[in-house]
Structure formats: C-alpha cells, structure tokens
Amino acid sequence: MTLSIVVNGKDHEVASDPDTPLLYVLRDELELNGAKYGCGLGQCGACTVHIENKAVFSCLTPVGAIGDRWVRTLEGLGSIDSPSILQKAFQDEQAAQCGYCIAGMIMRAQALLEKNPKPTDDEIREHMQPNLCRCGTHSRILRAIRRASDVMSKEG
C-alpha cells in the first residue's frame, strides 16, 4: 500500500507504513534533509515543519495522519541561490553555530511571521518556546527573526 502526500507543492507517493513518523519519510524517502532528528519525543523542535501554515513536530506526526493537508519543509522556503527573507536574515545575523536546530527554528519562526508579520519581542520569545538550541545562539536567532520582520514590513 502506498500513501500520497503533498510536500512543498509536489505530490509524492510514499511506501512507508502509515505509523512511520513524517520526519523519517521526509529524510529517508524524499531526501529532504532540512528537518533534523533531535529527540524523537517532541521536546526539542529540530524536526519542525509546517502542516498547512502551522509549525508541528514531524517526529510525532505519523505520515498516515497527513491525509490531504499540505506539508512544507525548509526546502520549500528557498534555496542556497535564492534564500527566503527569513533564511537570508538568519545568514546575515550568523544565527547558526552548529546549525542543527536552525531548520526547525526557521520553520517555527516562519509560521509566526505569516500569521503576525510584526510580532513584539515578547511574542517572538513566546512563540519560539518549543524549540531548543544547545549552542546558545538564542539572541542571534531572535535578532534574525526581528530583522526578517522588519524587511517584510518594509517590502509589504
């Protein structure tokens, strides 16, 4: 039995069982390696992707639960040659140290900026709460989100 899911605007047929975490399907079958395996228990946020504009832990989302809801990963935001505003802001602020948490951080922040393009600093902190970083680049991550928000509101 195969399942079909929509990821970054493309239809995919996947062979994994429905109880397989979406994260494993993205990385192992679709070779979208942006989302990372951190804890596998929904406690660190390294695996964060979007289901219909909402940031979710892909390690705790069985692929069988996706149905016809669309999925977006870091790769769906932009590329190395043409990064999204938020990805560019993370580069400009040098917000990554080891970088393991960054894909999840960007996806979590993207969900916020799509809903609320001009969040307050408190709103950013509150929203980013579920995602952890062990290197300690939190203040750069916060600055990057602020920068992206400023750029977006100038352009919009």
Add this chain to the structure above:
Amino acid sequence: MRLTKRHLWTGIGGLGVLGVGLAVAAWIVYEPEIPKVPRPDPRMFSSETIKRGEQLATAGDCIVCHTADNGPAFAGSRPLATPFGVLYSNNITPDEQTGIGNWSAAAFRRAVKFGVGRDGTHLYPALPYEHFIRVKDDDLDAIYAFLMTREAVSKIAPPNELLPGLGIRQSLAGWKLLFLHDSREVVDEARSTEWNRGKYLVDGLAHCGACHTPRNLLGGEEWGREFGGGVAEGWNAPPLDKSNPSAARWDVETLVKYLSTGTDTAHSTAAGPMGPVTEGLSRLNKADVHAIAVYIDSVMHPDRTGSPVVNAEPEGVDDKATGSEAAALFQGACAGCHDPASPMAVRGRPPLSGTSDLNSNDPRNAVQAVLQGIKAPVGSNAPYMPSFADNLTDRQIADLLDYARTRFTQNQPWAELERTVHGIRKENQQ
C-alpha cells in the same frame, strides 16, 4: 384625573418605601474609605513574620493571579478570563501610587476578607474572599508584612473588559449578601491537629473550592456541593469528595507527591491551571502540604478501609485494534512516550492506565491534554507533553483517545467524541 387626598398619601407612602429601600441599599453598598498611611518601613517587620507570611502567601498562591506572564512578581495585570468577562489583577506590591504601599494592615485585611478596596470600592470575587474570609487576622498580618517588604513596582492594570452591565461595582454588595458568609473556622476536637490545619488551609488560603466546587449562574459557589467538582479555564477541576472518579486510587502519600511535585506515577501530571498550583505548593513547607493531603484524603474517603487500588498497565496490545488506523496513529504519535515499554517510563511518566483523565467519564481533560499539551509544572525533569492541536485533526484525536481508553482502561468508550474535540478546540481558540 383629580388628585385626591388618598392619591397623595399613596404617593407619599410609595416614595417613603422607595426612599427607605434606597437608604437600605446605600447602607449595604457603602463602605468607608480607610485613610492612607505612610508606606511602612520594611524594618518594622520581624524576619520571622516575613518568613511566615511568605509561606502563607505561597499556600494562597497569590503570585499566580497577581503576576502577568513575564511580568514583575505581585505587580498584577494578569488577565483572568471569567464567564462574565476579563478581569485584570491588581498590583499588590508596596508601590504607593499604583500598588498597596499606602494601605494599612486593617485596609489589607478588609480587602482580602470582605473584598473592599482601601478607598471603599467593592472588589470582584475573582479575589476568592469567599474563602479568605476564614483566614485568621494574625495570618493576614504576616502576609501583609511579606508583601510590604517586596520590591515596589509601578504598574497600573488595564481596565477590566466585562460584559455590558456588569461593570457596576455597587452590585457586588448584593452578590456578597448572597454568597459571602462570615464563616470562621471551627476546630473539630475529634480530629487531629494536622487534619484541622489542613482544613484551615484548604478552606481558607489555598481556596481549593474556588475551582473544585461547582458554581451557580451568578458565579457563587453552590451551597451543599462543596468539592463536587468544577471547571477552570476550560479544564475540569475534578471532585475532591468521594465522587472523585479516581478516589479509590488516591491516598495521603500519593496526594503529597502529586501536590508537591506536580506528578505522581500512579496518577498523572498536573495539567491546565493545576500546574501552577502544584508549582506553588512545591515551595510550601512539607508539614503544611501533608496537612492539606490529610484533609483532602478524609474528604475523598470518609469511610476508607484498606489500601488504595492500583491500576496495572495492560501487557501487550489489544489484538482487535492492531492494524487499525487508530493503532497506527498511536504508534506514530504517542508510543514514543506512552507505550508501556517506552524509555519515558523510567523518568516517572505515569502509565496511561492510571491517569485520571483517561479514566474519567468526561473526556474534557483528556482532549485538553492532547490539544494543549502539558507543561512540566515543577522542575525541568518532570514529564512534558507537547500540543498535538496542529498535527492531528479532530477525527484523528477522537480515534486516538478512543483507542487509548479501550486499550489502557476498563471503562466504556466515550460517546460523541469527535464533536467534543471539535467543540473544545473552538473554545480554546476564543
């Protein structure tokens, strides 16, 4: 129409009755202003009194309602959602302009026990004076000493957002006539000192009944239904009397563990508004927590004999459900922590077979746990559950809960589960 003498007398009589009525009403509503005092010098309070006040304020959990998210302690402005609108808590730091810096101890006692501000305005019963009226003056004076020695913070609460017509504070005098009863604690000589201490704390400062007793349409606690269970911030506050669905499984020891750490392995982790309550109790001295547990245990088990029941976790998997969609959902979304063999078990994660939420006849708290998740209430090593609101649809959450209830408990399935999930999700978004 000709004006006769009779009409005139009737008119005067009517006005008289009205006048007397108004005078009585004014007398009920009127509370005098208590004059301002210079802010007390913190050095006038002994360190023992301040320490005692700190513990009593912890039992009363003043800080939870009187502190905004990420705001300074006791400076107020926390929004409190009530069925009557949103209220913002007051600043109870010793700031003279915006807090209670100029309040005398007498003004403080009157506010806490009778819900009247220093200037004579009536305070909303979100301040649980229905309970605090039982607190001894000496204890209130210790809390006063504690608060008056905190850092003064200048902060004015936003205006309340009440439903139209409910902003008239004078009407609160009528509410108090109906629901505020001057009931001092009576010591029950037949019971232990510890039991009496527990009852004093539970009925008074700890104000457990504010959530665990059902409320009537006017927001007063229902008479004769004390601890019959209520609703707080979208979560059920389970009954604490013998109608508690998990009563057979609680005892003093497990109550102490739950109240002071937020988790007991034989039950569950404190969720929703109970989380901050256990966080507060984790800072309360062990003797008082034990006394509270002794009293609650006696209310829950008025005629207990023998030991509490333990729900064992079922071994293996329900064969009928294997291979079903719900089983796959459980495997992918829940099993990492909730499977009986999962590594989380060694960290004290309560087994699903014992959680009150899954055993209750009302699915509300189980649904809320999945939709909102559970924050570790005490310490950073406590079990934590993420929210699944955005991962799963209403239908999937209903299927999952149905599966978990069938697999882990002996109870009948919940009816109309998907509709319940849908309704609670909508409530949460408001």
